[in-house]
Amino acid sequence: MSKPGETVQTRIRRMELKDIQRVREIDVASFALPWPERSYRFEILENPASHSYVIEVELDGDKPVIAGMIVMWFILDEAHIGTIAIDETYRRLGLGRLLLAESVLDAYQRGIRICYLEVRRSNQAAQGMYEQFGFQVAGIRPRYYKDNGEDALLMTLKPVQPERLEALRRRRTPANPGK
Numbered sequence: 001m002s003k004p005g006e007t008v009q010t011r012i013r014r015m016e017l018k019d020i021q022r023v024r025e026i027d028v029a030s031f032a033l034p035w036p037e038r039s040y041r042f043e044i045l046e047n048p049a050s051h052s053y054v055i056e057v058e059l060d061g062d063k064p065v066i067a068g069m070i071v072m073w074f075i076l077d078e079a080h081i082g083t084i085a086i087d088e089t090y091r092r093l094g095l096g097r098l099l100l101a102e103s104v105l106d107a108y109q110r111g112i113r114i115c116y117l118e119v120r121r122s123n124q125a126a127q128g129m130y131e132q133f134g135f136q137v138a139g140i141r142p143r144y145y146k147d148n149g150e151d152a153l154l155m156t157l158k159p160v161q162p163e164r165l166e167a168l169r170r171r172r173t174p175a176n177p178g179k
């Protein structure tokens, strides 16, 4: 994506209705079981437990583009990460880690102390990312995914450690080159 000398600016902000078309594109390209448009509308408009963000990238002089999204649900001091994805064009640049680190830090500041999520047993890329955060496998949900009957691993981050999140957030990557 980025060429030498180019600056990649990133911005994480709340997901809005105007983002749904682009978010759906990323969802459809990333998952065998994408969410319908109405699910995103519900998260944005109606679900008070929902904390949904997009990450935008901006190359020198270009318009910002939404490169990924995350949806979390807060229940008391727990956050359930419902979905996270980065557009294939922008993967392996550190954007997924940055989005997750900022989102969970924000959650921590709002009183969240435990995070959990489900991930396909075969999804090594995502599991690698979660392990960097300290997520551990806490259980198996057998045949959780309806498309192919694959098991889900239930991974939990307990307790959320803000220092570790800060370090992950600050990690130098093409998406976070520093000033």
Ligand SMILES: CC(C)(COP(=O)(O)OP(=O)(O)OC[C@H]1O[C@@H](n2cnc3c(N)ncnc32)[C@H](O)[C@@H]1OP(=O)(O)O)[C@@H](O)C(=O)NCCC(=O)NCCS
Pocket: 030, 031, 083, 084, 085, 086, 087, 090, 091, 092, 093, 094, 095, 096, 097, 098, 117, 118, 119, 120, 123, 124, 125, 126, 128, 129, 130, 132
């Ligand atoms: C999982 C996902 C969000 C990671 O986003 P990303 O921006 O490419 O990830 P990053 O560049 O921030 O990488 C963070 C870490 O994830 C792991 N990782 C990411 N992609 C990987 C890959 N293809 N193979 C192995 N490890 C990978 C690595 O541990 C990486 O750390 P490193 O760069 O120090 O090696 C992205 O691959 C994606 O959108 N996948 C499809 C949707 C999905 O599976 N979402 C998770 C559902 S539970």
